[in-house]
Amino acid sequence: QNEIYNAGLQGILPDYPVDFATLEARAHEALGPMMTNYVAGGCGDEHTQDTNARAFHHWGMIPRMMVDCSERDLSIELFGMTLPSPLFMAPIGLNGEATQDRHGDMAAARASAMTGVPLCVSTLGNDPMEDVFEACGDTPAFFQLYTPRNRELATSLIQRAEKSGAKAIVVTLDTWLTGWRPRDLNASNFPQLRGKVMQNYFTDPVFRSMLDKPPEEDPKAAIFLFAAIFGQVLTWEDMAFFKSVTDLPIVLKGICHAEDVKKAIDHGADAIYCSNHGGRQANGGIATIDLLGDVVEAAGDLPVLFDSGIRSGTDAVKALAMGARAVGVGRPYTYGLAIGGAEGAAWVLRSILAEADLLMAVNGYPSLAAVRGAGVRRTG
Ligand code: FNR
Helix, strand or coil: CCCHHHHHHCCCCCCCCCCCCHHHHHHHHHHHHHHHHHHHCCCCCCHHHHHHHHHHHHHECCCCCCCCCCEEEEEEEECCEECCCCEEEECCCCCCHHHCCCCHHHHHHHHHHHHHEEEEEEECCCCCCCHHHHCCCCCCCEEEEEECCCCCHHHHHHHHHHCCCCEEEEEEEECCCCCCCHHHHHHHCCHHHHHHHHHHHHHCHHHHHHHCCCCCCCCCHHHHHHHCCCCCCCCCCCHHHHHHHHHCCCEEECCCHHHHHHHHCCCCEEEEEEECCHCCCCCCCHHHHHHHHHHHHCCCCEEECCCCCCCHHHHHHHHHHCCEEEEEEEEHHHHHHHHHHHHHHHHHHHHHHHHHHHHHHHCCCCCCHHHHHHCCEEEC
């Protein structure tokens, strides 16, 4: 993992940024104003979003000495698989638009294949999920579901993912409608993107059967139908439906409250995904890293996935120390896609991993069990 840093010390400097601020600045330039507003934006005055990242600063780790850290093991067990690292790529809708060719989903899948970091494929993709899953190669991938109001269509999306080799269904709970995002309303050409990002719907046999004419002939009607059936308000009773249509593990994304963790366990969830959607849905919230400890405690043996605010390897190690099984990288890898396609996204993931690995080495944590054992301390 240290190749990046060691090469840099020898004067072989990377083509891509190694810190988030530079990455973000370069990505915004590459994305242009409309996509920048979409990716960088959050809801309200973006307080929750800012807090997510800043809150990592008031958690700290204490190093241990005289521990043999010459080899570090960053592998994890998840859904019966051994994965080489604790990172995954969080689901990002419209990733397709992050690259010039508008096939950013395929580039993300190639980055996944290159790094072994699983991709959570979003419902809102520019490319049909079958193609994206295939491009992930041997790296396992997950499917994120925005549950449509039509049960037959929801079943079809889940089962297409299962057939394509998805290893888990990640049901997003916090987005049956979109939060108040001022930047969306200011980015006047945002709606033009919409037709393109519905390929998972447009290629779906159930969705197509609900239209008079195929989406290629009458895109307006297809977009109208998409919008009309996009978001199902979910309650705990819906868990029985998800469990009845797939054998894959069901991961519930958006859970931040210990009582909801208990309910998720009672209703048969296979994993908890602690996230506040990167501050894009509800403003006035609490940074997810500040809630993770409670979620982990309530989850017991159930794996907890985590995202919102991860910007570096150090952030990732802190979340792991607090008990997350796996850590989702969101905006940073989309920025990687923007500045260098698959290679750029792979670079971002490898940099985060390299920093995490080096931190474990100098902190005397040879394994993720040691990281968790060391824990973090609140400093402010
Ligand atoms: C998202 N997120 C998201 N989540 C989801 O379940 N389905 C989706 O399609 C999307 N789309 C999406 C687009 C963009 C541009 C962003 C930034 C985020 C939320 C995502 O999975 C994750 O929770 C956040 O990105 C985490 O916050 P940070 O770390 O990226 O700030």
